[in-house]
Amino acid sequence: MGSSDVASPPTEGSEAPTAAQARIIAAALDLFARYGVGGTSLQMIADEIGVTKAAVYHQYRTKDEIVVAAAEAELATLDAVVATAESEPSRKRARDALVSGIVDLAIDRRRTVGTLLNDPVIGGFFVDHERFRDVMHRLQRLLIGDDAGPQASVRTAMLIAAISGAVMHPFVVDLDDEVLRAELLRLARRFLGLPG
Amino acid sequence: MGSSDVASPPTEGSEAPTAAQARIIAAALDLFARYGVGGTSLQMIADEIGVTKAAVYHQYRTKDEIVVAAAEAELATLDAVVATAESEPSRKRARDALVSGIVDLAIDRRRTVGTLLNDPVIGGFFVDHERFRDVMHRLQRLLIGDDAGPQASVRTAMLIAAISGAVMHPFVVDLDDEVLRAELLRLARRFLGLPG
DNA sequence: GTCTATAGTGCGATAGAC
DNA sequence: GTCTATCGCACTATAGAC
Numbered sequence: 210m211g212s213s214d215v216a217s218p219p220t221e222g223s224e225a226p227t228a229a230q231a232r233i234i235a236a237a238l239d240l241f242a243r244y245g246v247g248g249t250s251l252q253m254i255a256d257e258i259g260v261t262k263a264a265v266y267h268q269y270r271t272k273d274e275i276v277v278a279a280a281e282a283e284l285a286t287l288d289a290v291v292a293t294a295e296s297e298p299s300r301k302r303a304r305d306a307l308v309s310g311i312v313d314l315a316i317d318r319r320r321t322v323g324t325l326l327n328d329p330v331i332g333g334f335f336v337d338h339e340r341f342r343d344v345m346h347r348l349q350r351l352l353i354g355d356d357a358g359p360q361a362s363v364r365t366a367m368l369i370a371a372i373s374g375a376v377m378h379p380f381v382v383d384l385d386d387e388v389l390r391a392e393l394l395r396l397a398r399r400f401l402g403l404p405g
Numbered sequence: 406m407g408s409s410d411v412a413s414p415p416t417e418g419s420e421a422p423t424a425a426q427a428r429i430i431a432a433a434l435d436l437f438a439r440y441g442v443g444g445t446s447l448q449m450i451a452d453e454i455g456v457t458k459a460a461v462y463h464q465y466r467t468k469d470e471i472v473v474a475a476a477e478a479e480l481a482t483l484d485a486v487v488a489t490a491e492s493e494p495s496r497k498r499a500r501d502a503l504v505s506g507i508v509d510l511a512i513d514r515r516r517t518v519g520t521l522l523n524d525p526v527i528g529g530f531f532v533d534h535e536r537f538r539d540v541m542h543r544l545q546r547l548l549i550g551d552d553a554g555p556q557a558s559v560r561t562a563m564l565i566a567a568i569s570g571a572v573m574h575p576f577v578v579d580l581d582d583e584v585l586r587a588e589l590l591r592l593a594r595r596f597l598g599l600p601g
Numbered sequence: 602g603t604c605t606a607t608a609g610t611g612c613g614a615t616a617g618a619c
Numbered sequence: 620g621t622c623t624a625t626c627g628c629a630c631t632a633t634a635g636a637c
Binding site: 242243244245246247248249295320323324326327328330332335336338341342345359360362363364365366367368369370371372373374375377378379380381383384388389392393396399400 | 438439440441442443444445454461516519520523524525526531532534537538541555556558559560561562563564565566567568569570571573574575577578580584585588591592595596600
Binding site for chain 1: 604
């Protein structure tokens, strides 16, 4: 719990990356978190994994494709967390698994998540992204139930934003992972009106 | 309520911008929100206000200075909201004024706030920024009281992240301002354990 | 799958006239 | 406070050898 592999299983969606592509995506995500999407160049990505720009271009034809692939890879990990929660036997257990899964994921990706979610380029890309909307709707359904509507959407968006934004916030940047995890979980559950 | 001037009064901190500087800052904030900090060039800022790059350089010597000035301008508006709340006669009224003030600010800057707060460059800049920490501490004091500690910090960071992140979230991007405002206020108050 | 080499563009930044 | 003009550099992207 807390190390780096949350794994993106062969869920449906975009095709699985090759080993070379996975290295590019991992480097890109790390650099995006440090310098932002617009502040990261192909040269930096190439340097990070120790190859030339041309080698990177062999895998992805444009920088945009790398950004998309990186965003979709992160979405896949969230999808996996949602899918795991969905396989729980009861509604109550599913909801508990989802909340703690999201908190774990946010702590694990502490300096990555918020940057991706709040980057205007990626945000614009996700607005009409089918799988993104699907994952968010399934997430909402587990958290709140079948009653949709704007209120449920705001509640879902707020919880995601609260968790993914809080881990990066300059105000808690010094805080230990475990302290942050415990407190996030407690507050997230309270936000949802759950005991604990 | 909800239009564009929340105003940055002559609070202490960095010196007030001139008219030309204010135009640059406004253009920069708008472009940062659309393309990210790293994705915004001086040429884009110059074009946006209809001057040349050299004119922009006359006001700020580097791009970094523009980023800092823009971030500090936004911090000043938050400072003003906190200061207004602090002038309320009772603790209860101060807290209410603060929560609704922050929600109003987030709605007003709907496509601006989150980008700034979550940009890694600006985040790194704010970590050791004196005024930022001061504003956050005052904010925390109004929200939670004098008991400090990690739990209070996480709670504060989470509320700020929830509000500023939710307004930008792709999942609620289609929602009407007023619907979003009402729901955010309701949920924010609930998060704090307030009636309403 | 990786390399060298290079085309073409836009960047941040500066000098100096008005 | 704004302009024209320019420097040097890093960028995205491509071609072609290994």
